[in-house]
Amino acid sequence: MKDLQVSSESVRIVNPIGSTLQQRYQILEQLGHSGSVTTYLAVDLQVPGNLQLKCAIHRYELPDATPDRPELQLAISSAQTLYDLSRKVDRVAIVYSYFAEDGAFYIVREFVAGVPLTQELVVDRPWTQSQVIMLLADLLDVLRDVERCDASPNLVSIRQLVRRNLDRKLVLMNLPVALVVPPQSIAPDLLTVGKIAIAAATGAGADRSRSDSQFAQWQQQASQIDRPELIAIVDRLISTEPARCYPSIAAAWQAVVGLIPQFLVHQHSRADTRTEIARHVQLLVDRGTEFYEVGNCQQALSAYDRAISLDPQCVDAYCGRGNARRYMGDYPGSWEDFSTAVELDPDRGIAYIGRALAACFKPQSDYRPNDDFERGKNLLPNPTDALSYVMRGTAKAQLFDDNGAIADYSTAISLNPRLLVAYNNRGNLRQNLGDMDGALADFSAVLEIDPHSAIAYNNRAILYTQSGEFTSAVADYHRALEIQPELVSVYNNLGNNYCQMGELALAIANYTQALELDPEFAVAYTNRANVYRIQGDCHEALTDYDRAIALDPNLVIGYYNRGICHRQIGNHQAAIADYTQTLALNSQYYYAYYHRGNARQYVGDKHGAIADYTQTIYFDPNHLHAHYNRAIVRSELHDVQGAIEDLERAIAISPTFAQAYYQRGWVLSRNDDHQFALADYQRAIDLQPDYLDAYYYRGYSYHSLGDLSAAIADFSHSISIDPKYAPAYYQRGKIYTQIGDITGAIADYHQAANLYLDRGDSKTYQRILQILDRLVNRL
CATH class of the missing domain: 1.10.510.10 (Transferase(Phosphotransferase) domain 1)
Known part of the structure; x- marks a missing residue:
């Protein structure tokens, strides 16, 4: 409720018909008069479009409308009580605003024909x-x-x-x-x-x-x-x-x-009585739908409850109440309502889609929502009303038909320009497709129609988070919580926002708040675990991942992130098991193929790693690191042609990826194609001037080609980058021996021997000592 605005003018409007109050409410005609109260019919000029929302305005004459007068304070107190009451009770006409202006006090409420x-x-x-x-x-x-x-x-x-x-x-x-x-x-x-x-x-x-x-x-x-x-x-x-x-x-x-x-x-x-009951039930369902469409789900529930009390077989009422319950976060209640609707009418497409949606938020054991989405979509071939288009669009979105879903949401909006759920859903889908401007327009349209829509603030905040506008996101999340303090998903999303801001303590606090409100919120456990993992507290992270998976054994993201955590602590076999379970639940989740490939490569399962990288590339042909890592494994298996093809693809994807040039040079040099290898090493160094391995192996190729001066220069540059890089001392020592600089060779071999000993490589250390013995005998 906005603060009361009091005009400094003292001139009263005797006949306000045709005037505009608060630069918003245009008075059309007088509806009634009783004592000092006159009621007028008006329209709200600030409602978007050409909807011409009618409202009723009660004008109370006040002897003194100055802000500090007791009469005005009493009027404000009663008006606020009525405002609050109208938000809770369907049987009280909704109060939109109240204010003092021109020596009178006004209450603006919905116009109820009756x-x-x-x-x-x-x-x-x-x-x-x-x-x-x-x-x-x-x-x-x-x-x-x-x-x-x-x-x-x-x-x-x-x-x-x-x-x-x-x-x-x-x-x-x-x-x-x-x-x-x-x-x-x-x-x-x-x-x-x-x-x-x-x-x-x-x-x-x-x-x-x-x-x-x-x-x-x-x-x-x-x-x-x-x-x-x-x-x-x-x-x-x-x-x-x-x-x-x-x-x-x-x-x-x-x-x-x-x-x-x-x-x-x-x-x-008698038949006439049954007809009267049916008519009354339909009116209640229609009213519930009207409330739901503008986001007033509490009053929608009241209307649907009354309809069901009169007709326990009313499928429309169960579907409507299921939608309202889901909107308010009561996913088990929504599931029950839509399941009842399915039992009452097995051909009701909306019921299947609603049940599947409820299960997406609160998974049911041994239930696959996509089956219901498909069945529901097929039962709605030609919708005739806006909400049916919304439900079919939602089914299409869940079945990855994004363009079809957007088309259905747009049709719903054309049929009902105030249908909030259509704007919200279309905005979410546009956001997922990267159409940030379209998504922002949709969420802002919701807030123009209903400034008290916590869901719209939450959705717009998610958009701001994705766009990196973290401060704006925090503001919108807090507005959502002011309107609906127990909206659990907002705390979870706010935690995600703080995580991206680097405010990890605040992120954990918000995830914890979400879990206090809903101890069975599996995704919040997963998100909090991710922050613990980032902080290096893998014990707490694994505890939260385990809780999430216990609550939801089908939580794909839980297994996937737990696999990352297992790899972080070196438990690669456990990571492979988690990635495997991730893919068993969702074979399309190709990130799991990539990370399982990395884990398999680490434990020496080269063929398994190649299979996983190949699957990753199947889903994402431009996955740079899948091509690069597969090239490394292929080169280790002596598949030179396959490795070169992968590296060439990696370079085509990212022409500035220095590692790909280096790796191709390394593969070529191993196959004695040193001249071509030099060009790749040079390109890697151009892109990354301190690329230690590129200098070292270029020196190796120069040595193989007989260009000893260039080789010495590259080995020396490697040493300047890392004075403890033992192989460079060793190779330079070999060249010094070859050109007869025995003193220089002995110095390099001594340095190399000590560095290998420090690294625990006693075998190489002993071999270098034998070389030194022979060199000393030559002095």
Whole structure:
């Protein structure tokens, strides 16, 4: 809620029709007037596109609208209470904002088309028993919801209740703008409910005066009310004897809803009644869908729950509730709802896709979501509504048909420009495809429609992280947590962001927070383990990897990263086992082939290493190091042609990759092709001037070609780069011996012998001592 804005102007607008408040709300017409309160119909000019969102504005005359006046402070307090309440209760019209301007106080809320309850009760004939029982359920539902949100039900007035056209439910339009009173006895509320029910049952109207004795004799004028259970409920509601009164609103509500199945199903099973129930259920489903589409999942759940309570076989309600639950992070609940929908209707494509999505977030044992994605997509060949396009697009995305998914999301948006989930999903997919501008536009569009969308802030933050805009990402993650403090994935993603910033302690803290909220969040264990591994704490890392895999035995990334950790501590066989399990779960995860190839090369399994590098290249033909490493193994197996081909491919992929030139020179020199080898060594040195091995082996090739001066120069340069490089002393000593510089040769051999001894190579040390003995005898 933005801070209250108070205008310094004191001129009141007597007739505000046609004016614009807050440079946003344009007033169209007057809807009503009561006392000092006038209600207007307006449109919100800041809603994107040409949607012309209608809203209702209540104008309260204030004697003094200065910020420090008690009257204004009381108005703000009550308006904030109503704002909070409207976010929690479906039966309260949503409050968009409130402010003071031009000597008046305004509350802006959603425009609800409907019939006032007072008008509905002015009829010429009594209501039926079914109508009375549903009216009681509606009235008590409103009071119960208000009470459950810590607001006083005594503030509810019959004049503020309207029957909403969309779902035929009673909705509270407004509360008095005054200091919210503490909860009082609920007896007056239940008495009022009872009197309203009698007014409907007798056809007398709500405003007609009637004595308590006349109320007590209500049944004489309502002969159609003959069910003892209903009569007993009404009598208890209007009773003034404490012992007979209901102890609470909840108790009265429970008694009433307990009669609904008897009245609407068993006792009144006529076709018209069943049709009325079906219509009511459909209206609830439609309203739940409307709430879900704009990200208001709590109120969507409320609508779907009511639909299911009236019709436990309603597949649409289970699908809708499954979507809302998944959006709110209740993945087990989402799985159950979609599984129920599949059982009720095996041909409902959305149900299969929803179940598969829930399983992606909370894996189920012995279940492969791709089967359901494929089945669901095939059952939705020609969607007719926006949400079906979203679900089919999601299935296509999971099956790697990215372009098809984007097309479906775009169609959904064209059908419903306010469908948040379509923007979010398309943004995620564009982000994965590298279309950062498109993704940013989608997430920002969500926030224009709903500035309180924690998911959109989270998604945009991920985008900022990928783009290296870490500070912006932190800001968006924190906004998401302010809106939805227990959104576990945000803590996990914030940890990823801090990890890339190098703030490892903050990364671990956020992963830990995610795990405190959800101790079964396997991915968070894996991510925290990665940070421990980066810090060199492999014991803690392996502990977390083990926890993650225990929670989710199909967690591909868990096995893969644990394999990296095993290699880091030198346990290459364990790493090979983890990479093998990674590939058993996902044969497309080619990174595991590459790293398993490295591990196999280390333990001497050269043929296994070549097979893994070959698989890596199959998935990624431009994988530079797979070509380079395969070339090394091939050269060790004397496959000169294969090694040269791989190195040439590596050079084509990266013409500045000095190691590839060096390695090709080394392969050529081993096969006595020293002249061509010299060119490769020179290119490697040009790219990397301090390339020790390139100087050394170029010196070796010069020596083989008889250019002893050039060879001595290269060996000397090698020594200047690394004064402890024993082979260079040894080779230079050989050349000095060859040209008759015995003193120089003895000095180099002495240096080489000592360095080999320091390295623990006693065999080479002894061989050099024998050479020295012969040289000394020549002096």
